[in-house]
Amino acid sequence: xxxSEIYITLKKKIVDPQGLTIKHALESMGYKGLDEVRIxxxxxxxxDCQNKEKAKKKIDNMCRKLLANPITExxxxxxxxxx
Amino acid sequence: xxxSEIYITLKKKIVDPQGLTIKHALESMGYKGLDEVRIxxxxxxxxDCQNKEKAKKKIDNMCRKLLANPITExxxxxxxxxx
Numbered sequence: 202x203x204x205s206e207i208y209i210t211l212k213k214k215i216v217d218p219q220g221l222t223i224k225h226a227l228e229s230m231g232y233k234g235l236d237e238v239r240i241x242x243x244x245x246x247x248x249d250c251q252n253k254e255k256a257k258k259k260i261d262n263m264c265r266k267l268l269a270n271p272i273t274e275x276x277x278x279x280x281x282x283x284x
Numbered sequence: 285x286x287x288s289e290i291y292i293t294l295k296k297k298i299v300d301p302q303g304l305t306i307k308h309a310l311e312s313m314g315y316k317g318l319d320e321v322r323i324x325x326x327x328x329x330x331x332d333c334q335n336k337e338k339a340k341k342k343i344d345n346m347c348r349k350l351l352a353n354p355i356t357e358x359x360x361x362x363x364x365x366x367x
Binding site for chain 1: 285291292293303306309310313315317318319320321322323324325326327328329330331332333342346349350351
């Protein structure tokens with residue numbers, strides 16, 4: 202069993218209204234010095250596969266086809282040790 | 285300027301319907317061997333603060349007060365190098 206972590210973030214040039222709202226909320230709570238808040242997705246997938254390389258390719262494929270929107274989002278896949 | 289990454293995940297005992305839906309979608313696309321898919325949030329915050337320890341405490345505080353729901357979610361804060 203391999204565990205993978207996928208980080209999906211909005212591309213840098215794309216405005217993140219959810220992040221802006223949270224930034225304003227934090228500021229109204231008294232937090233100062235905030236420069237940027239951006240919200241993304243964090244997906245963990247456990248997959249039954251012996252080969253780390255193969256599993257990574259498979260998950261990369263899932264990201265392109267379903268998990269991330271390649272037009273507006275960037276993604277990053279990290280494979281963890283066996284679990 | 286310090287950059288921090290926050291990973292927010294549902295607690296292990298809590299069912300993740302969004303993750304289950306995505307798991308089913310992936311299976312219907314032909315992906316096999318999936319054991320578990322769980323969806324969380326990935327937040328990046330850039331903060332104007334000289335002291336890494338202080339910044340981490342501040343962000344920990346933000347998590348408890350606004351970003352994460354301590355009843356249903358776990359969170360993890362990582363500070364990145366200067367940027």
